[in-house]
Amino acid sequence: MVAAVLCRAGRALLVHRSPSRGWYPDVWDLPGGHVEPGEDPQRALERELTEELGITASVAGEPFARLRGDDFVMDVWVLDQWRGEAANQDVEEHDALAWLTADEMTALRLADARLPELVRAALQQSSPSPQARPSHRPRGASCGRLHHIELWVPDIDRATRSWGWLLSELGYEPFQQWAGGRSWRLPPTYIVLEQSPALLPGGHERTRAGLNHLAFHAGTREHVDALVVAAPAHGWTLLFPERHPYAGGPQHYAAYLSDTDGYEIELVADDS
Structure with a gap:
């Protein structure tokens, strides 16, 4: 109960x-x-x-x-x-x-x-x-937690194939769906992909000012390795292969992946 x-x-x-x-x-x-x-x-x-x-x-x-x-x-x-x-x-x-x-x-x-x-x-x-509570701090157990992330993508179907697979593997569940968007939820946070009619041309570039990448806890090292093996079939490419799985440093076991549209994610093993 x-x-x-x-x-x-x-x-x-x-x-x-x-x-x-x-x-x-x-x-x-x-x-x-x-x-x-x-x-x-x-x-x-x-x-x-x-x-x-x-x-x-x-x-x-x-x-x-x-x-x-x-x-x-x-x-x-x-x-x-x-x-x-x-x-x-x-x-x-x-x-x-x-x-x-x-x-x-x-x-x-x-x-x-x-x-x-x-x-x-x-x-x-x-x-x-x-x-015990600073006078300026808002009340609420969820204060400070990330509510949601919204990524604007050039092709919602292509993004859904890549991100839908990855987020499901990380424990997210489908949350919302509309003509130009999808979201997946792992409480208290959800992630939104949207092909907005207001999207400007030019595409995403992770090395410009703005969002560089999203980093996720990804379970055991074995799970990280399994995701890396399966990722190419879902539109993801391994970044920094010559330094994988320690591209983030000798004590940091993680995989860095990029999808077809250039969005980067980092999959971090639990013991890193």
């Missing part, structure tokens, strides 16, 4: 399970639910939050906590950013929502008696003391 502590202004959201519900009825609990077979826990929680509350969230990284019971194991993530206003979308399962402090939860009939302490710790993590 998966669940979320949604944090807002020192309070967390609880849902009340309907008294007619078969499993854990008439109790307050965190929003969340079951992980479907073959589903990633993070994607399962994103799905559950949309189905239950009508909000869109990006769930990434390791869970904040794991709760074990006689008949369940539940991983819990802490979120303080999402899109949309939480509202009860699953009226058959829930009959109320409430934003509560950890102290207010102690007076309720809860699905798990550990929830107040879990929520208290989550709220402290989400909202550190004012003395």
Whole structure:
């Protein structure tokens, strides 16, 4: 199972399970639910939050906590950013929502008696003391992370063949598609390719001022090597072959590739 502590202004959201519900009825609990077979826990929680509350969230990284019971194991993530206003979308399962402090939860009939302490710790993590946070720094657990990268390409179909293969090999999943563009997502970041009608002539040149290359964590050295072998069939050329795989230095195991349109990527092994 998966669940979320949604944090807002020192309070967390609880849902009340309907008294007619078969499993854990008439109790307050965190929003969340079951992980479907073959589903990633993070994607399962994103799905559950949309189905239950009508909000869109990006769930990434390791869970904040794991709760074990006689008949369940539940991983819990802490979120303080999402899109949309939480509202009860699953009226058959829930009959109320409430934003509560950890102290207010102690007076309720809860699905798990550990929830107040879990929520208290989550709220402290989400909202550190004012003395600990510079006054100019925006709040939010995602602050400073890269939201997305957008590359304008001269041929979207050609770029999709190269980048679609590579991003899939790195764990990205198709995210958006429209007439002139595609995107792939590995939360919390997504990468966009677009053949924009506003694109100026001249093509991309990585040695000019501007973007030189994108660098990705690429797993083990063996995975980097496998990507290098497969890359030419998908439109990528190995750069600096005479110095590969140490073109970045004697302690830096990585592959540098360029696609047909001159975009460069760096695939970095985990131990580099």
